[in-house]
Amino acid sequence: MPDAPLLEISRLDAFYGDFQALFSVSLDIAPGEIFAIVGANGAGKSTLLKSIAGQMPAPTESILFDGEKIGGRPAFSIVRQGVALVPEGRRLFPSLSVEENLLIGAQGGRKGEWNLRRVQELFPVLAERARQPSASLSGGQQQMVAIARALMSNPKLLLCDEISLGLSPLVVRDIYAVLPAIAAGGVAIAIVEQDVARALAASRRVVCLREGRVVLAGLSHDVTRAEVAAAYFGV
Amino acid sequence: MEWANSILQGVLVGGLYALFAAGLSLIFGVMRLVNIAHGDLIVLAAYLALVATQTLGVGPMTSLLLIAPLMAAIGYALQRFLLNQTLGGDLLPPLLVTFGLSVIIQNGLLEIFTANSRKLQAGDIEVATWAISDKLSIGALPALQFAVAVAVIGGLQWLFYRTAMGRAFRATSDDPQTAQLVGLDNRHVFALAMALSLAIVAIAGVFLAVRANFDPAIGPARLIFGFEAVIIGGLGNLWGTLAGGVILGVAQAIGAKIDPGWQLLAGHIAFLAVLAVRPEGFFPRVKH
Numbered sequence A: 001m002p003d004a005p006l007l008e009i010s011r012l013d014a015f016y017g018d019f020q021a022l023f024s025v026s027l028d029i030a031p032g033e034i035f036a037i038v039g040a041n042g043a044g045k046s047t048l049l050k051s052i053a054g055q056m057p058a059p060t061e062s063i064l065f066d067g068e069k070i071g072g073r074p075a076f077s078i079v080r081q082g083v084a085l086v087p088e089g090r091r092l093f094p095s096l097s098v099e100e101n102l103l104i105g106a107q108g109g110r111k112g113e114w115n116l117r118r119v120q121e122l123f124p125v126l127a128e129r130a131r132q133p134s135a136s137l138s139g140g141q142q143q144m145v146a147i148a149r150a151l152m153s154n155p156k157l158l159l160c161d162e163i164s165l166g167l168s169p170l171v172v173r174d175i176y177a178v179l180p181a182i183a184a185g186g187v188a189i190a191i192v193e194q195d196v197a198r199a200l201a202a203s204r205r206v207v208c209l210r211e212g213r214v215v216l217a218g219l220s221h222d223v224t225r226a227e228v229a230a231a232y233f234g235v
Numbered sequence B: 001m002e003w004a005n006s007i008l009q010g011v012l013v014g015g016l017y018a019l020f021a022a023g024l025s026l027i028f029g030v031m032r033l034v035n036i037a038h039g040d041l042i043v044l045a046a047y048l049a050l051v052a053t054q055t056l057g058v059g060p061m062t063s064l065l066l067i068a069p070l071m072a073a074i075g076y077a078l079q080r081f082l083l084n085q086t087l088g089g090d091l092l093p094p095l096l097v098t099f100g101l102s103v104i105i106q107n108g109l110l111e112i113f114t115a116n117s118r119k120l121q122a123g124d125i126e127v128a129t130w131a132i133s134d135k136l137s138i139g140a141l142p143a144l145q146f147a148v149a150v151a152v153i154g155g156l157q158w159l160f161y162r163t164a165m166g167r168a169f170r171a172t173s174d175d176p177q178t179a180q181l182v183g184l185d186n187r188h189v190f191a192l193a194m195a196l197s198l199a200i201v202a203i204a205g206v207f208l209a210v211r212a213n214f215d216p217a218i219g220p221a222r223l224i225f226g227f228e229a230v231i232i233g234g235l236g237n238l239w240g241t242l243a244g245g246v247i248l249g250v251a252q253a254i255g256a257k258i259d260p261g262w263q264l265l266a267g268h269i270a271f272l273a274v275l276a277v278r279p280e281g282f283f284p285r286v287k288h
């Protein structure tokens, strides 16, 4: 009997006005698990993460986190519950310094093992650049700030939306290298990734979305490239 | 020397204008809200101080211990239960609602206090002066007013750049959606900003009421002075707002020196001139 799921999504729909972006999506994530969500552009990956994090309206009972129905709650209350989103495009606060961007991550007030010192140990460059404006950092360093800011909230579930986007392979490798260390502390991580090979290598389980629907779900080391390709493009 | 004196008095009045402007600039900076009722809230604070001094028998400055928290509470409730509902999309709804509020405050004050002009009595400090030379002197009250303005602006600067609350203000101003992601409740942050703005309004109101006569109709003109100081100084720059107030005060003083009827006109002309030459103001927001 595996652990009771940390996150349980059942038959989640999501809409942008009249446009339906998610169709009855169901999945679950276990505590401490690294879970990958793949899919082509526009498949609904970001919409799914935004629904979990409270940035999209959602029916209350469609999202169960840590035993509580959190669907449709405001984002500030969900992060206090223990779900942190590293948003697509990083979304750092430009008028805050690097250190302030990290400190504000702790605004929700959750206690836990992550604090300024710990995230600076994880990404030492953030200590060196503490006083600089966040916009002066390289893309990779900015991504580190975004991840560290999310960790500062001491989440039980970390949602990462395309953390490799626009970064050089070396930097991507460095960033992915810290994920197991984060998960080892008991934090579940959901990664949305365009690079399917990287997503499969980093995760225990995977789902593939196409046009707002789950079209493939399985253990990452079990699914074959052909299966993923078929699910991805719908051929 | 007479000119030097006029300019000096203009500088000191500029402190009052900076006080009018600081609260306005603060809420525009945090939530892009233009508060048309700002001037009327200043007048409301003056009347509240009047009531407090009369019923409690305290001086105007002491009354601030009560009026500033009271105005802050009004500000919090006003933002939380009324103005937050108008934010998020267009700039127009908050404008209309605060305009309505302006009318309501003016009429309410008129109803309760009549149109008679009033003044707060501060006692000896009103007539105390320091003579620098026989033509140049500084009144204790204008000097205090200027010192308070500098302290308020300095305090705001500290709060914005050195405290967790200031960090929350700047983050929410940068990106309200992402601010929610880190656990900030925008409705609360905005309400805190309005509370702070109206605490400053209370200080401005008391100085306004000690300096000269006031009646329920003078709010809109204070709003204009505040606006002009903000724009001259440059939006989103606190020390710039102080400079803007001083420039406006000096322009008015020079105008009045040429012809007493030109006082206000000179201020408006200075404002328009700055707008024409430097639309972003003298000290635009510091970019990072």
Ligand SMILES: Nc1ncnc2c1ncn2[C@@H]1O[C@H](COP(=O)(O)OP(=O)(O)OP(=O)(O)O)[C@@H](O)[C@H]1O
Pocket (backbone or CB within 6 Å): A016, A019, A021, A039, A040, A041, A042, A043, A044, A045, A046, A047, A048, A088
């Ligand atoms: N704000 C929005 N308003 C309207 N439609 C939107 C909005 N955001 C996304 N969509 C649409 O919803 C669908 C899913 O978008 P989503 O951003 O979730 O995809 P994604 O899988 O994250 O894609 P990408 O890999 O490009 O980030 C797309 O068809 C997109 O055009």
Ligand SMILES: [Mg+2]
Pocket (backbone or CB within 6 Å): A045, A046, A047, A088, A161, A162
């Ligand atoms: Mg996306």
